[in-house]
Amino acid sequence: MRAILAAAVLAAMPFVLGAYQLSLLTGGLAYGLMAASLALLVGHAGLPSLGHAAFLGVGAYAAGLTAKHLSESAVVQLGAAVLAGVVFALVTGWFAVRTRGFFFLMFTLAIGEIAVQAATRSGRVTGGDNGLSGIPVSTLFGLETAMPYVVVFYWWALAVVAAGFAVLAAVRRGPLGAAIAGTRENEARMAAFGYSVPGVRLAAVTVAGAVCAAGGALVAQKDTFVAPTHLGVGVSVLLLVMVLLGGRDSLAGPALAAVGLIALRDVTSGALGDKWLLVEGALFVLCVYLLPEGLAGLWRKRARAA
Amino acid sequence: MSLLVNAFDGLAFGALLFVLAVGLTLIYGMLDVLNLAHGALYMAGGYIAYLLLGGASVSLGLWAGAALLVAALGVALGGVLSAAILPLRGRGHLDQALLTLGLAILLSEFLLGVVDRGFHTLPPPDGLDGSVLGSYPLYRVAVIAAGLVIGGIVYWIFERTRAGALVRAAVDDPGMLAAIGVNVARVRLSVMLAGCGLATFAGVLGLPLLNLRAGLDSEVLVLALIVIVIGGLASIRGAVVGALLVGQVQTVGVALAPELAAYLLFAVMAAVLLWNPSGMFGRAR
Amino acid sequence: MRFALLALAVALAAGCGGAATQQAADDSVVKVGAIISQTGVYSALGDDMEAAMRLYLDEHGGKLGGKPARLVVADDAGTPETGQQKARQLTLQDQVNVITGLIASPVAVAVAKEAAAQKTPVVIANAGADALGGPGVFRVSYTNYMHGYAAGRYAAESYGKDGAVLMGADYSAGTETLKGFAEGYAKGGGAKPLKQILTPFGKTQNFQPYLSQIPAEAKFLYVFYAGGEAITFAKNFKQFGYDTKLKLLTCQNITDEDVLQAIGADAEGITSVGLYSPALDNPENQAFTAKWKAKTGKNPSAVALQSWDAMSLIDQAAKRGGDLAQALGQVGEIASPRGPFTLDAKHNPVQNWYVREYSGGVNKVIATIAPEAS
Incomplete structure (x- = not known):
């Protein structure tokens, strides 16, 4: 019910916001979805990843290359991105799920950095470090001819983000989600029940990777540009921070943190010049002390009190 | 011949990485703290x-005096860090990671604000700025020597003194240690202080090799994390082997396979983790 | 509750600048949007860039083309995604007349694309990517290719026709500069370089393993490094005694003012090819270096000069009046501290290059490479 209400309010935003704010919010929603997908790994599966941006980048490059060479349809590009995300998740996750905790963190960091190098050094395909340019603007069911593109694209992004959230929520609630949580809590018992622990973990990585790649497609379509920095540790850290600020056991929390952090950066970097990073550093410190469960803790506390 | 020089040079960088990373691995092993402010x-x-x-x-004397003073300041910063982490007991590595990341941003941006965002460096002290054997910089030999001395001291404390035995015991079984009346909190604090002091000392030692600039903190943090992951956590031997391996990968490795240089370090780390998911000398945790 | 927080976040996002959106374009003011790395790995250059732009405005009564000017600085944090977002903000919200700044090439590519979509002209003050361009894109710095090409021509003339080895950072600025060098060298009659050594960009803390790959028959080395890597390279080259084994020719960045202090004595004697030297003997340069020194106490860097010239180009174009994008292409010769230069059909500078030898604290000009007659 709340989700529907939130979607309705968000859908009305084009009537409230200007073009720039709308594009900022579009980016915020895409990052929100990607942060929520990472929360599935970090919170639900107990797999802290420092290479999640690789999925963003794989999805973005897949969508951008599809747009450039195959189809200008946003839906086709999205499909290509999700497919690429699944393949990338299966190939890298197969190895990654053998490690745990801090070692998983570092293994995924290695995957991300190797992906950055691969994108940088495949200049013929990816445009190298100067990025993939010449991506055409996506078509959106012909609606873009009737209305301003930023508005149509915002609704498209909102629809994709809503669908992605629905997938994440369904997985969390369903039998796979229970199995994933089980491997986090007690590997030995899950194995005794006949589950393949690496298999369950790989499924978690694949779902999170596919959803994140969908977010990556939105980034590529919004900016009609992708660069190797999209895959790098800087973005991975940002996504992880969004999860921790929002609350790792939640989907809405990280999404909210993503929108909030992007808005905060926008305001502070404009107003403070090179001092905006100090505000961000202080925010991280304060949040650790004041919001131990992240933003999600705020409404949980409320619910408990009621 | 040139590979021998590469290998020797790898020792110099390995020595620097050891001084940097040994504190990080002990802090992780002892305090169970992932210190991203390292x-x-x-x-x-x-x-x-x-x-x-x-x-x-x-002069060398002035340089050494400054290095000791900096190490002392590092110990003080370690105290601040310990106090900051104290309220987070029992909350897991990721909360510590976010806290120390925030503190790291505050510290590095503060430094850039106090000095400036330009590039800076310090030449080696007088007497160490020459070269040996024709054309090998003497300072790098000195870094190897410093690494050996510090490694020796750490090893001696760790393996041969009562304090070291307490530290090892605190890694293995802090409950037992507390039960026999040892103040485990104090053991932990001393490891934290020593580790932070070593990190700032490494910053002085590395100054003539790696110039000061924005982004230096995350660059060396990633190198240190790779060292401790390869070696395995909470293991001095692991830190030695990890640091030496990373040093050799970055010198002999890239000289042998220059076209793979950009991938090499992360590929080696990934390979070590596939071979042993807890690092070379690590225990599963 | 969750909904309320969500709404709050949206309101927060909406709050940034808010009312500015509907602001009408104001013709009485020239608004310049400068996308500069204020944070991140390129921020050392960013400080010089901003200082030079502000200095230009201060020296010209805060006016460009006779109208009061406003400089809006935005931080790209070194990434194209942020840069593009800032370009969107500057065009849609701040309604700037022109975008300038732009240190890193990937950022410039993304920004130029966004600005073209919003029909706002761009004056690039640093980024060198060869592919950058377009009807509304003007560049007062250089292309990487031309930077290397000029050095290649000079090397063929003065360093011998064979025995060249090239070395540089493995990213587009490095490979494009080295490609330009190889072609300029071939144009001057030089043989194919013996070897090209590429080092991982931004990840190389030690050049010894790469220097050791220089073949024994090498006669000279041409290198491209910038920023922190330039410092490490220059020191390693000297400390490992390579300066006694072979001659060195470098890009301008290795002995640029932003790195010289850190390189220290090891910079002595390095010969480089660049578009500027603080020692150039012309009235524009004397005035510029004096002002810059008074403000910062240092010699101006190449980025400072380029940023000054970016403002100068905007100033002259604004003076011409009419559509700024068109006027930027019609300015003709620009009197710059580097010497006069013009923009070619692709809006890239046609300019002298200078062979500079660093000695006694300054890059002395020892030869001038005039533009090739086309």
């Missing part, structure tokens, strides 16, 4: 030494 501490060591010595070449 790179910022290294950077702070470099910037404070630069502020003290003004970028000019100075």
